[in-house]
Amino acid sequence: MRKIRHIAAMAAGTGLLALGGVGAVGTGHANASTNTHVSGCSDSATGLTAGVQPKCSSSGTVRYPTQIKLTVNSDQLSALLNPVTGGVGQGIKDSWSLACYAGSTRILNESGTFKVTSSQTKTSTTLPLRGQTPSSCSVKSTVSTLLGLSETLIGSIQALGVSDSVTADTGTLGAVRNATTWCADSMGNAGVPGTKVAAWKCLSDLSQRWIHAPNGELVHEGRCLGYTGTGAVDQQACTGAADQIWSIAGAGRELHSKGGRCLAVGKYRDGTQLWANPCRWGVWQRWTIVPRSKY
Secondary structure (H helix, E strand, C coil), X not given: CHHHHHHHHHHHCCCCCCECCCCCCXXXXXXXXXXXXXXXXXXXXXXXXCCCCCEEEXXXXXXXXXXEEEEEECHHHXXXXXXXXXXXCEEEEEEEEEEEEECCEEEEEEEEEEEECCCCCEXXXXXXXXXXXXXXXXXXXXXXXXXXXXXXXXXXXXXXXXXXXXXEEECEEEEEEECCCEEEEEHHHCCCCCCEEEEEECCCCHHHCEEECCCCEEEECCEEEEECCCCEEEEECCCCCHHHEEEEECCCCEEEECCCEEEEECCCCCCEEEEEEECCCCHHHEEEEEEHHHC
């Protein structure tokens, strides 16, 4: 039965390009994150005339993003706009689109236009994740100059260049492994609210891969590890609630929730429900987040 679950998990995780690396293991709420370059492009033009726009487009996909930032740049345009800051129809325009997924299910579809009409050389904006914690996001970006300028102003600059860059902050990807070498497993790799999280022998299985976000959330396929009033651990829509924020702390490296309980293994048997219990500092509550390359 495990073999069938493993094949299904592998199928569910394919089809998206993964860019970027794996962050270092974190030991507190503020876990280490990796800044990943997702995409970028540049273009330039000489002998400018009204209506000619240097422009470029780029696209890419990043896995486990916690923040996505769009940065645009045009040194020459900055110099040109300096005496006429904020003029209508002048500046840089970046049209972007963002599609984010929990597994293979799209959970976010956003688009917009980022305009820069000041004399800034380089400026950035953060794209909206709307509180979601996706397993992957695909982003497209097209940057161009807005040459609604008079021939006199255009004549003051001989060349014009424009560029953009999309970067993303990502959390720590790895297995949540107990001191007894059992791992937290999303049963069925479903990634939907209410999915049971259980102990299972540690395998190189998608159902055992979690992202430890910088704010402390443990996320699998866009859903957070949390617990109900009884203490049963399952996957939930990410809300930032105290029972979804986890840190490894204490002499025994307990996985401690901000809600005051510790993740615990009851029985060492495949499929045994995990619980969030009062912290007793026993071996059943000791955990390590093992980077993906090590399991």
